[in-house]
Amino acid sequence: MSNIITKAKELLSNKTVKLVIGYQSGTDDVRPAFITNPDKTDLLIYNDKCLHNLSVYLTKNEVKILGKIAIFATHPVMRSILQLASEKQVFQENVIVIGIDNNGETLDFADFKVMQNYIEKSNLSNPEKDQKIIDELNKLSLEEKFKFWENELSKCIKCYACRQTCPMCYCTRCTTECNQPQWIPVQSNSLGNMEWHVLRAMHLAGRCVSCGECGRACPVDIPCHLLTMFLSEQVNKHFNVFAGTSDNMKSVMSTFEPNDKENFII
Amino acid sequence: MSDFEPKIVAFVCNWCTYAGADLTGTSRIKYASNVKIIRFPCTGRIDFMLLLKSFANGADGIIVSGCHPNDCHYTSGNFHAKRRWIMFKELMDFMGIDMNRITFSWVSAAEGAKWAEVVNSTVLRVKNLGPFVSYKQMINKSIEEEVSNE
Numbered sequence: 001m002s003n004i005i006t007k008a009k010e011l012l013s014n015k016t017v018k019l020v021i022g023y024q025s026g027t028d029d030v031r032p033a034f035i036t037n038p039d040k041t042d043l044l045i046y047n048d049k050c051l052h053n054l055s056v057y058l059t060k061n062e063v064k065i066l067g068k069i070a071i072f073a074t075h076p077v078m079r080s081i082l083q084l085a086s087e088k089q090v091f092q093e094n095v096i097v098i099g100i101d102n103n104g105e106t107l108d109f110a111d112f113k114v115m116q117n118y119i120e121k122s123n124l125s126n127p128e129k130d131q132k133i134i135d136e137l138n139k140l141s142l143e144e145k146f147k148f149w150e151n152e153l154s155k156c157i158k159c160y161a162c163r164q165t166c167p168m169c170y171c172t173r174c175t176t177e178c179n180q181p182q183w184i185p186v187q188s189n190s191l192g193n194m195e196w197h198v199l200r201a202m203h204l205a206g207r208c209v210s211c212g213e214c215g216r217a218c219p220v221d222i223p224c225h226l227l228t229m230f231l232s233e234q235v236n237k238h239f240n241v242f243a244g245t246s247d248n249m250k251s252v253m254s255t256f257e258p259n260d261k262e263n264f265i266i
Numbered sequence: 267m268s269d270f271e272p273k274i275v276a277f278v279c280n281w282c283t284y285a286g287a288d289l290t291g292t293s294r295i296k297y298a299s300n301v302k303i304i305r306f307p308c309t310g311r312i313d314f315m316l317l318l319k320s321f322a323n324g325a326d327g328i329i330v331s332g333c334h335p336n337d338c339h340y341t342s343g344n345f346h347a348k349r350r351w352i353m354f355k356e357l358m359d360f361m362g363i364d365m366n367r368i369t370f371s372w373v374s375a376a377e378g379a380k381w382a383e384v385v386n387s388t389v390l391r392v393k394n395l396g397p398f399v400s401y402k403q404m405i406n407k408s409i410e411e412e413v414s415n416e
Contacts, residue, residue: 137360144361146400154407183315189408195318200358203312205353227357234356239349253353256345258335265348265370266353266384 005041005108006096010175017096018067021052021057025049031074032057037120038065047105048074048223053213058090059170069097072106075122076211078115079244080167084208085112086249089170112217112247126210126229133223134230149194155220156193158186162200162214162224168207201227206235206252209244272326272392274301274385277312279344282333282374287380295381298389301329308332314354321401327367327392329384334372338363344372366391367398397402 008020011099012035024033024043032210034057035041050258055077057063075152078099084090087221092112098108109115119199125131160176163169176184176196183193200214200226207226215225235241241252278284284305290297306312309332317328330351338344355365369388373381 052411065307134360140362142359142362142364143400145360145361149361150400150404181270183319187412189411190404191322191408194361194404195315195322198361199315199322201357202353204352205357227360230360231353234353238352238356253349254346255351256342258345260334260345260348261352265351265372 003098004044004046004098007036007106008035008041008044008070011096012036012041012153017067019063020044020070020072021054021063022046022072023052023054034063044072046100050074051213053077053080053165053167053211055084055090055167056165056213058084058095061168064094068094068096070098072100073097074100075119076209077211079124079209080117080211081244082112082116082119082247083207083244083249084167084170085247086244087168087207089115089249092247094185117224119245124245125236126233127212130210130212130226130229131233134226134233136224149197150190151194152222153197154190155222156188156195156196157220158188159219160195161217161219162222165217166192166204167211167213167214168204168209169200174204195223197227200224201231202227206239206241207243208232218234270393270396272280272389272397273400274298274327274329274388274392275320275325276301276303276311276329276331276385277306277307277316278303278329279311279339279374280305280307281339282337282372283331283381285342285375286373289375291378292380293378294380297385300389301385306410308338308340308343308390309347310338310340313348314350317354321363321398322405324402324405326395327369327388329369329371329388331369331371331373331381331384332406334374337374348370350411363401366395 011017021045022033023030025045032052033043033055043237054071081090081097097109097115097146099109101107102254109157210229212225235252239252312330320328320338332344351370359365
């Protein structure tokens with residue numbers, strides 16, 4: 001932890017970066033910290049509660065205008081940054097990534113390529129506890145699955161926290177805000193909620209890095225991260241791709257291979 | 267349920283399947299009248315939301331059809347569509363929506379007979395599945411929720 005503070009202090013005092021994004025203690029949990037003053041770096045902490053995907057801030061204008069940013073990145077955050085770099089949303093020259101490995105030790109990355117080498121060697125599949133639930137759900141019958149999701153999604157209050165917290169949902173104008181046609185009803189109802197969650201999962205197919213932030217952000221505890229994680233698993237199964245493993249990945253859903261599986265098409 | 271006539275919506279591409287369906291007509295091949303054909307420029311244009319919206323508006327089954335691979339008028343629209351369908355199919359299955367209600371097919375402009383076969387087999391299959399009760403219940407529930415909110 002002292003390592004984190006020293007690193008942040010160094011980067012801020014020698015003016016390499018204008019802002020450090022990390023974690024600080026909140027009222028009863030941790031919260032993201034935005035440090036611009038080298039004397040305030042003592043606020044930074046890191047513990048196993050630090051789960052927020054901080055890369056979501058990298059695409060925000062309020063943060064971008066400050067200048068060069070240093071960001072503390074756990075494994076899923078590093079993957080998000082690589083995915084954002086592939087999508088030309090984050091650029092090497094604007095960000096310094098200070099990795100945090102599974103033991104809480106900091107990692108120095110000279111550039112995205114070095115980070116990419118680290119990520120490629122790591123475990124890329126979904127977190128075990130979530131994959132277990134996905135496997136359990138897959139064993140259910142169609143009716144049971146429909147009941148499960150209808151029940152879960154009927155709780156949705158359309159706050160769009162799942163969208164706001166997702167680093168990949170950086171569109172300044174989301175489909176939900178378009179009303180010609182109105183794909184997603186404004187009010188919360190069972191059908192519209194399902195349509196929203198299908199749309200969200202489909203738009204994240206091949207881009208979700210399985211950080212699980214959407215599920216954690218949900219105020220009514222809908223396990224919406226299972227939908228995107230399920231699609232991450234399927235993308236890997238069908239197209240042999242893991243999102244966020246390189247800074248110049250081809251978009252899975254806007255490229256194709258002529259030999260993609262087609263045994264369901266008559 | 268023997269007198270149940272399913273509503274089928276067909277999303278077809280302009281260049282192959284629509285022309286194929288035209289050929290079915292000019293060849294005087296009879297096929298089920300349950301199908302409502304919607305013409306699109308390309309299968310790549312067929313958004314998955316259109317499929318959900320047709321279920322939401324009372325469809326019992328859906329046909330999505332376009333050019334065979336390598337025959338796309340826009341070179342690669344159907345390949346892109348195929349990737350999207352693979353993902354959509356898996357997601358729908360995960361969420362408990364019966365994918366037997368959706369037929370994906372390649373029908374070229376010369377395959378008038380195949381189009382009749384695709385429609386007839388889909389109608390028969392959806393007839394056996396019956397009306398899409400679970401989805402319709404969800405629609406009704408949504409209407410009630412809206413009324414109770416007002």
